[in-house]
Amino acid sequence: MEPSDRLKITLRASHSFQNPQNYGIYAQPEAVNRPGLSQFQIDSNVPTKRRAVTTSVALTVNYDVSDTLAITSITSYDKGTLFFKEDTDGIRAQNLEVPYFDRASQFAQDLRLTSDTGGPFDFIVGAYFNREKVFNETTLEVFNGTDANSDGVINAQDCADALPVACKIRNQFDQVKKSFALYTDLKYKLTDALTLRGGLRYTHDTGAQTGFKSDALGVDDSFVANLIPLSDLRFTQNNVSGKIGIDYKLASGDLLYASVSRGYRAPSFNAQAFFAPVELGVAKAEQVTAFEAGAKTQFWDRRITLNMAAFYYNYKNQQFINVNPADASQQLLNIPKSRLYGGEVELTVRPSDTFTFHGGLGLLSTRIKEGIVSGVNVAGNRLSNAPTLTFNASFDWTMVQGKFGAISFHPEVAYQSSQFFENINIPRLRQTSYALFGGHLDWNSSDGRYSVSAWARNLGNKFYFTSRIDLTGFGLDYNHIGNPRMYGVTAGVKF
Numbered sequence: 001m002e003p004s005d006r007l008k009i010t011l012r013a014s015h016s017f018q019n020p021q022n023y024g025i026y027a028q029p030e031a032v033n034r035p036g037l038s039q040f041q042i043d044s045n046v047p048t049k050r051r052a053v054t055t056s057v058a059l060t061v062n063y064d065v066s067d068t069l070a071i072t073s074i075t076s077y078d079k080g081t082l083f084f085k086e087d088t089d090g091i092r093a094q095n096l097e098v099p100y101f102d103r104a105s106q107f108a109q110d111l112r113l114t115s116d117t118g119g120p121f122d123f124i125v126g127a128y129f130n131r132e133k134v135f136n137e138t139t140l141e142v143f144n145g146t147d148a149n150s151d152g153v154i155n156a157q158d159c160a161d162a163l164p165v166a167c168k169i170r171n172q173f174d175q176v177k178k179s180f181a182l183y184t185d186l187k188y189k190l191t192d193a194l195t196l197r198g199g200l201r202y203t204h205d206t207g208a209q210t211g212f213k214s215d216a217l218g219v220d221d222s223f224v225a226n227l228i229p230l231s232d233l234r235f236t237q238n239n240v241s242g243k244i245g246i247d248y249k250l251a252s253g254d255l256l257y258a259s260v261s262r263g264y265r266a267p268s269f270n271a272q273a274f275f276a277p278v279e280l281g282v283a284k285a286e287q288v289t290a291f292e293a294g295a296k297t298q299f300w301d302r303r304i305t306l307n308m309a310a311f312y313y314n315y316k317n318q319q320f321i322n323v324n325p326a327d328a329s330q331q332l333l334n335i336p337k338s339r340l341y342g343g344e345v346e347l348t349v350r351p352s353d354t355f356t357f358h359g360g361l362g363l364l365s366t367r368i369k370e371g372i373v374s375g376v377n378v379a380g381n382r383l384s385n386a387p388t389l390t391f392n393a394s395f396d397w398t399m400v401q402g403k404f405g406a407i408s409f410h411p412e413v414a415y416q417s418s419q420f421f422e423n424i425n426i427p428r429l430r431q432t433s434y435a436l437f438g439g440h441l442d443w444n445s446s447d448g449r450y451s452v453s454a455w456a457r458n459l460g461n462k463f464y465f466t467s468r469i470d471l472t473g474f475g476l477d478y479n480h481i482g483n484p485r486m487y488g489v490t491a492g493v494k495f
Helices: 156-162
Strands: 007-018 051-064 069-086 096-115 121-142 167-189 194-217 223-249 255-265 286-299 304-323 330-352 355-370 389-402 405-416 434-444 450-457 465-471 476-481 486-493
Touching: 156 167, 156 194, 156 223, 167 223, 304 465
Parallel strands: none
Antiparallel strands: 007 051, 051 069, 069 096, 096 121, 121 167, 167 194, 194 223, 223 255, 255 286, 286 304, 304 330, 330 355, 355 389, 389 405, 405 434, 434 450, 450 486, 465 476
């Protein structure tokens, strides 16, 4: 809606309901070498689907105060619920299953003033507010098929006699986080070729986790014991962060740039305390100092685009989740010091109007400089989920084009080197390097209205892990695996 030439108002609203089959857990060694099951199949006893309902509303208002100044307001509200029961042990036995319920809402308001003077100096000045409210309930169902006292009945007495075996360990809490920020983004053109950029952000964060408790229940949900009494946790954090950088535009139009910035992440609560009050806690605020430099270049009459970047990140109090192998409880912890450095290259080559090549290469080195995890000194270890080499390549080839439309072919490959999924770097939980192949064959009508795409992913049917957790207390490793070979056809029409 445009009430005037200076005012534009956009309102968006959406609602979604999802009820798919929940993801499967590939447990080892139970999931290996079982008759009648393929490598990608599990024998689960939990048919519960993953139910998610969300509603979102966003209002954007743009008003041109003058020819050089504009005000933008973005107001949004989201709410949703999520319920699913995870078959954590990934097998038919009832060793460990975890129902999750979450109800959340979020309100955000961004108000900013932007200049476009055409002169050497321009700016963005803004204020931001966010409020997030969450209610969460999580239950660890531990060996709920075990008759702990061998009396022929599984009930609350089994839980009382063998806690946590034959128990449901259930926690719940309410949580409210608020964040208020003032920010600037400044640009000053020193010469036609040289531009100085900078910005500051002041952030005030508060958090309250209230009504936290954890109870041990029998398999019939009868009360057995209170493990964590009603508890409240709070935090308040102020932070000033900023960025300064410089852009240099060459006579050819290519761009060189460099910057130094300080990033920040607010403190966080541990939502996965179950067995003792000592598990409750607040992770410290995370901070990163980032150095970056790069170039954006074009050659051969803009038929070749080459973008390059190098970076060095120095982390302080990096937040991460640590899972206790014995009882599956989780702690939100900090790694006091760690560092990352590496580089990225993106290449696009378009030798003709019908053929384009895309390629990317990433190099990454990570090291923990100081930290203790589960009593283990992890200094010198690699950070989790950090492969040292990633590579991707694809091309777009329009094979046939005429009055009927165009047929194009788009093969692709993605490679990544080995990685760990936890900071202790357990060798058996390491994912070795792998490559995935896929692509799609498309038809698009000449008017752009109709399209059909036949696609395939993981053509080699590669078996690989996307996450792994040590749960030796339950006799297994908890794993997520990547999707097997998939293929299909997608059709579209534009109205």
